[in-house]
Amino acid sequence: MAAKEAVYVQDACKSYGKKEVLKNLRMKVPRGCIYGLLGPSGCGKTTLLSCIVGRRNLNSGDIWVLGGKPGTVDSGVPGPKVGYMPQDIALVGEFTVKDAIFYFGRIFDMPEKMLEERFNELSSLLDLPPDDRFIRNCSGGQQRRVSFAASMVHLPELLILDEPTVGVDPILRERIWNYLVEITSKSNMAVIITTHYIEEARQANLIGLMRGGRLLAEESPATLLTMFQTEVLEDVFFILSQKQSEGRLDDTMAVARSNLQIQNSNTDISVASFDTTRGSTDILTKEKQTKTKNKSGYELNGKRMKSLLDKNWKQFYRNVSGMIFILMFPIAQNVAFLLAVGPDPKGINLAVVNEESFATLCPNFNFSQSAVPYDDYNCHFHNMSCRFLSYIDTPMITKVRYDALPDALEAVKHGEVVGVMYMAENFTESFEARVEEGRDIEAEVLSFSEIKVWLDMSNRQIGATVKYKLLSIFKDFQKDLLRDCNYEPQMADFMNMTTFYGKDGDTFTEYMTPGLVLTIMFFLMTLMTSQIIVTDRSEGLWDRSIIAGVSSLEISLTHFIFQIGIVLIYTVTTLTITFAIFKIPNSGSMWIITLITFFQGLTGVGFGFWISIISENVTMANVLTTGSFYIMILLSGLMWPLEGMPIVLQWVSKCLPFTIAIDSFRNVMKKGWSFDYFEVWNGFGIEITWIVIFAVVNTMLIQSKR
Numbered sequence: 001m002a003a004k005e006a007v008y009v010q011d012a013c014k015s016y017g018k019k020e021v022l023k024n025l026r027m028k029v030p031r032g033c034i035y036g037l038l039g040p041s042g043c044g045k046t047t048l049l050s051c052i053v054g055r056r057n058l059n060s061g062d063i064w065v066l067g068g069k070p071g072t073v074d075s076g077v078p079g080p081k082v083g084y085m086p087q088d089i090a091l092v093g094e095f096t097v098k099d100a101i102f103y104f105g106r107i108f109d110m111p112e113k114m115l116e117e118r119f120n121e122l123s124s125l126l127d128l129p130p131d132d133r134f135i136r137n138c139s140g141g142q143q144r145r146v147s148f149a150a151s152m153v154h155l156p157e158l159l160i161l162d163e164p165t166v167g168v169d170p171i172l173r174e175r176i177w178n179y180l181v182e183i184t185s186k187s188n189m190a191v192i193i194t195t196h197y198i199e200e201a202r203q204a205n206l207i208g209l210m211r212g213g214r215l216l217a218e219e220s221p222a223t224l225l226t227m228f229q230t231e232v233l234e235d236v237f238f239i240l241s242q243k244q245s246e247g248r249l250d251d252t253m254a255v256a257r258s259n260l261q262i263q264n265s266n267t268d269i270s271v272a273s274f275d276t277t278r279g280s281t282d283i284l285t286k287e288k289q290t291k292t293k294n295k296s297g298y299e300l301n302g303k304r305m306k307s308l309l310d311k312n313w314k315q316f317y318r319n320v321s322g323m324i325f326i327l328m329f330p331i332a333q334n335v336a337f338l339l340a341v342g343p344d345p346k347g348i349n350l351a352v353v354n355e356e357s358f359a360t361l362c363p364n365f366n367f368s369q370s371a372v373p374y375d376d377y378n379c380h381f382h383n384m385s386c387r388f389l390s391y392i393d394t395p396m397i398t399k400v401r402y403d404a405l406p407d408a409l410e411a412v413k414h415g416e417v418v419g420v421m422y423m424a425e426n427f428t429e430s431f432e433a434r435v436e437e438g439r440d441i442e443a444e445v446l447s448f449s450e451i452k453v454w455l456d457m458s459n460r461q462i463g464a465t466v467k468y469k470l471l472s473i474f475k476d477f478q479k480d481l482l483r484d485c486n487y488e489p490q491m492a493d494f495m496n497m498t499t500f501y502g503k504d505g506d507t508f509t510e511y512m513t514p515g516l517v518l519t520i521m522f523f524l525m526t527l528m529t530s531q532i533i534v535t536d537r538s539e540g541l542w543d544r545s546i547i548a549g550v551s552s553l554e555i556s557l558t559h560f561i562f563q564i565g566i567v568l569i570y571t572v573t574t575l576t577i578t579f580a581i582f583k584i585p586n587s588g589s590m591w592i593i594t595l596i597t598f599f600q601g602l603t604g605v606g607f608g609f610w611i612s613i614i615s616e617n618v619t620m621a622n623v624l625t626t627g628s629f630y631i632m633i634l635l636s637g638l639m640w641p642l643e644g645m646p647i648v649l650q651w652v653s654k655c656l657p658f659t660i661a662i663d664s665f666r667n668v669m670k671k672g673w674s675f676d677y678f679e680v681w682n683g684f685g686i687e688i689t690w691i692v693i694f695a696v697v698n699t700m701l702i703q704s705k706r
């Protein structure tokens, strides 16, 4: 048995937090009727409509739409049985006029030929802008008309229009109304229309006057005018509003009804009213429908997905500046990292106070005469301070001459130099005594034989780098000296350290590469995904598409497919810059590295999706992305080894999407490991685990967010 009413609302209550928006509202919209829903701003019209189309749930009460409850499998709502024009434009700026209407037509599964015909019909009826004009270039009124056309391109059984005539000129407004009157009389289409222009609702068959979440009256316009003995609808609304505020609504309605009876008996002609018996409430149908299954939101339809993918693609390539940014981001970030992070610092000022040589920095020093063996054991030294200083001819350190130690120390205090190197007046002599006298040497002589260094370690990185450099210079100095004095240079190697993986001279850049590549990948994809989806949602297209019958899974999946394309582009760009252009050495399989990077991008997409679901707007999404970025970087072991963290934090860190993946990447890159090693697999394991977690959680969240 088919339900005869298009919409039936019974005792609907809806609150946002503590704010009651709908209060026991009742409403009946017969089929083939234009129903004007009138009321002041904020009275709950849009809330009621969004409950009717199934985008919001009531707290209590019932709604039946086309014989079923919104969201049930048989109701057809959301779906092609309903056409919904929201208050916001809810179209993609990168769509042309034709794209926008065809997008919905295809989602409604209209045959192409019929779609073309309907498009031409609506285009001339609504005086739409040229087919190929972008929505973003249309005026507000033009956008509204395109939105209107998109909502009714498929001639739905129920058309819901939220303020369609705002910004539309009076002639066009009349054309729209005439069209609605014509189409509802020819077909069984029901139209619910909200408007602020109360008088234009005279052409409606029924009017619902709404205030403070209730319907004050629901009658035909003629009946209302007779009941309240006035000629303008605005007066009716004004009287009812006033009486509602005074708590005398029921009395007023009783008087109004008696006016109607008197009028009818006087004229013996019934005032024109819409035949609401065309749609009596069929309780059986309602009960039958309540037993039907809810729509799952998990359906997949190839044609709808194609439309969604087409939309995503157009949004991408037609937004030229956005596209350039998207493509430039990984390039800029990688190049910035590879140029800025890791290379040895250069030109660090080190004060030298050399009291032994008049020419402190010894420009004309003769190296060959500085250590001359004269018997089997002994060596004669000459100008050793200059000999040592000649080893400091390195791009990292710039020697700055100071004549007096106090001046040099003062320079450290003022940050002019990073440290001071001091050699005493009798340095060489004391040095020789140190070698020859052994345990008999006096402490004072020993002190004169020292190269004294004071370092500013407040900048730990610079201080430690200079210290490491001076120690390695000293080792070279020692070995060469032993060789020149006919000793075995190996005597300097008390501890002989050989590297197993990597080389002693590997740059910091190489160490940072796995971490930087993966974190850049993760966060760029997070940012990109959350931006695109939050924008889509805040522009209203997401909701509108769902009301048109698209499932949330289809939207999520098509976004995901599209983001896979971006991840691929980013992976290729990032790895090409790192390994092909900047030639960072790689000892392992490029394929494995590519896969780790690609999967990391996908985890970023999942995280971005999650952020977009829990964020109300773009600002919140940005705050969440940037806020989480720093915490995750700190915990990832990128800045400091995990081994330095408290044990609990180490576990937290290991659970993050990229900590273990970074290790796997490094194992491949530096150690040349393949899939034979668990330590390569575990990176993939954590990435895939996160992808699955995000997929499940996000799908559930999208479903529950109504």
Ligand SMILES: Nc1ncnc2c1ncn2[C@@H]1O[C@H](COP(=O)(O)OP(=O)(O)OP(=O)(O)O)[C@@H](O)[C@H]1O
Pocket: 016, 019, 021, 039, 040, 041, 042, 043, 044, 045, 046, 047, 048, 087
């Ligand atoms: N998501 C929400 N959270 C909290 N309050 C909301 C939310 N949506 C709407 N409201 C509030 O509910 C009330 C009814 O809003 P609604 O949009 O339904 O009114 P309306 O009659 O359609 O107004 P208008 O004619 O201006 O569009 C308003 O006070 C509004 O501020």
